[in-house]
Amino acid sequence: MPTDRYGWDARDVEGASGADPQGGPAYGSPAVGADANTDPQGEQPAASPGWSWGTGPDAVTTHAAGGSAAGTRSRRGPGWAGVAGLVMAGMLLSSGLTLGGVIAYDQVDGDSTPNAATSSSSPRTADAEPVAKNGESPDWEAVADKVSPSTVAIDVSTGSGSAEGTGVIYRDDGTIITNNHVVSGAQKVEVSLTDGRTYTARVVGTDPTTDLAVITMQDPPGDLTPASLGDSDSVEVGEGAMAVGTPLGLQNTVTTGIISAVHRPVTTQGESADPSDATYSSALQTDAAINPGNSGGPLVNASGSVVGINSSIASFSQGEESQSGSIGLGFAIPSNTVKLIADQLIDSGSAKHALLGVTAQDGSQQVSSSTYRGALVHSLEPGSGAADAGLREGDLITQVDGVPVNGAAALTGMVRGLEVGSTHQLTVVRDQKETTLDVTLTEAS
Structure with a gap:
């Protein structure tokens, strides 16, 4: 695997065994902000080796937190791609600086070709029930007791080997949420409950754009505990x-930490040098240890509620054969995005994505003595929400609903997690003045 001059790399940390893997997950599906006037791949930035910070110091590129059991080989996964040029807001593209050594993000599993299917009728989901705390300190023992039965280990067989990951029981009919890269390329899927019982599962639907997938157990037991x-x-x-x-194949492993950041722009680059082979998200960042095998598993709060699905980690590379591990920089897909996408996958096997309708790049503008950073609008798609809202070329988008947007990748990740038809307030800098615009997101084709 190529590494940059600082020795960093990005690799998939899922488990892989058998024949030499054919590559990591493919993330080049149509994205949230696709421009109908570009070619089928969108307007692609040029790629170069190295790590990519999509929007300056607040955006990072990672690999997925897949896992491998002892005695198995890790499969090469997402690498870092230096990105330049334009990015469609909501697409799997980013722009910004290419740094010699930053952070690598791992993703779990191989390619998948799922069969779309719908879930069974009237399944039961779980209601949030707070877990007791000892004074002001979380009772992590009680949290673990609550969450562990809702967490499963996932074993996947592909044409090139095998892989391991984690999933979250979403409904009592055996519906499970995990990462797309965990079940990508799956020919056989098995899930193991916390008590050791193992069941065959099938893929219901996947969404490479958000790196989420839904699988369902075949002949599930009647005593499942949804998260x-x-x-x-x-x-x-x-x-x-x-x-x-299930880090490194060690099922039912729990680790604790804090939420280190919210709305963290994260770029996970696929194995291909093509910059479209990447996913972008506005992630939760945590220092709770996340290692190979954790992908698709829950990140929970002190009440035992799932607030994110663990998907990637940042790690150092120490050589071509090194395995990625936790350095206290883990990332999870926010639970609100998870529910939005998972419910669509259950209903139809696919998910719709919102379109802002701009092509943007990292930029900055002066207002009096202050410098504002954000996503600089390069062009707009006619008839899009952005165009209808009065956004103009040269506008600098600095906030979405009051959340800072420090560059194009941050805007991309935010739009990806929003619902088609929803209305949001953009803060923009225009002619050295701040103004706000209300924009209604349309559906990406």
Whole structure:
């Protein structure tokens, strides 16, 4: 695997065995902000070796937190791609600086070709029930007791080997949420409950754009415990967090830490040098240890509610054969995005994505003595929400609903997590003045 001059690399940390893998997950599906006037691949930035910070110091590129059991080989996964040029807001593209050594993000599993299917009728999901705390300190023992039965280990067989990951029981009919890269390329899927019982599962639907997937157990038992999904918008920096999963094949492993950041722009680059082979998200960042095998598992708060699905980690490379591991920089897909996409996958096997309708790049503008950073609008798609809202070429988007946008990748990740038809307030700098615009997102084709 190519590495840059600082020795960093990005690799998939899922488990792989058998024949030499044919590559990591493919993330080049149509994206949230696709421009109908570009070619089928969109307007692609040029790629170069190295790490990419999509929007300056707040955006990072990672690999997925897949896992491998002892005695198996890791399969090469997402690498870092230096990105330049334009990015479609909401697409799997980013722009910004290419640094010699930053952070690598791992993703879990191989390519998948799922069969779309719908879920069974009237399944039961879980209601949030707070777990007791000892004074002001979280009772992590009680949290683990609540969440572990809702967490499963996932074993996947592909044409090139095998892989391991984690999943979250979403409904009592055996519906499970995990990462797309965990079940990508799956020919056989098995899930193991916390008590050791193992069941065959099939893929219901996948969404490479958000790196989410839904699988369902065949002939599930009647005593499944669905997880309760919390409100990721209410998560605050500094609050406690627990990650549950199957790192390195060690099922039912729990680790604790805090929420280190919210709305963190994260770029996960696929194995291909093509910059479209990447995913972008506005992630929760945690220092709870996340390692190979944790991908698809829950990140929970002190009440035992799932606030994110663990998907990637940042790690150092120490050589071509090195395995990625936790350095206290883990990332999770927010639970509100998870629910939005998972419900669509259950209903139809696919998901719709919102379109802002701009092509943007990292930029900055002066207002009096202050410098504002954001996503600089290069062009607009006619008839899009952005065009209808009065956005103009040269506008600098600095906030979405009051959340800072420090560059094009941050805007991309934010739009990806929003609902088609929803209305949001953009803060823009135009002619050295701040103004706000209300924009209604349309559906990406």
